[in-house]
Amino acid sequence: MNPVSALLGRGPEGLPPPAPLDFGSLVLPRSPNAALAAPPGHPVAARAHLPSPIYPVPAERLFETLLVLVDGFPRCHRLGAWPERHQAQWVERTRWMNFPDLVWAEAVPLPEGSGLLLLSRSLFGWSDLGVNRARAARWLEALEVAVR
Template sequence: MSTRLSMASLALLRGPGTAGLPPAEPVDFARLVLPASPNAALLAPPGVTSQPHVSLPLLAVSPEAAWAALRMLGEGQRRCWKMAEWPERRQVQWVDRTRLVGFPDLVNGQVVPLVGGSGVFLYSRSLLGYFDFGVNRRRLLAWRARLEEALRAV
């Protein structure tokens, strides 16, 4: 069993981009429960979840404008590749590989229409290891700043 597990882990490390990763799947943010391990982080609109997370205030833009900005968040980022989009959900998934070893982290983002604007979810999690040393939380803070900057131009 441990040999199979280590072989699966090695498959995730093969090559850049999405090589070796399982097929992309959308996240159901309404039912999402963060893992007990400290290797995931959630960004969410205020008041929509009781789970610990990074908050992003309601965006005073249309869901279409927020979706256009969200879809572009991974563009131009080193070690980041878009895996899939689900336009009907306004959701996208990227793989963002860590700087030193190339461990794959998955990031899902979704725009939801809310009264008065748009809400954004970002969920970043490690596929390998128990600890992430704060990488996923720092990623969400950086992506939140880029999203806010992109939307200031709208």
């Protein structure tokens, strides 16, 4: 990845190729520029920065709803999707400085329905001033409204 082209690019321009994320082996950065959300009881929930709701729909439907919802968000571009994993990756560019933040989301089956694992992280800088946590909360709220 060329940092200059990543900062000057639009949408996915200048970014590394998309790749699925293994949430189970995820090591969070030491920097405060990432936010992880997970449903209660999920193995990664102990490391999460915020809880993800339990949605009363199967993981397949949650994933399909998520794709349609996020593809409509401003400054957000899908980089890749892995339907067999119910996972996708996006870039959302910040409004004022065009910084690219990467977001992965994976719908996981739960006994009561499904949950969402979500990681939002900055590619540049040490601190994001809470932008990724706010984004994760906004995505979770919008998905909950869309599902119900």
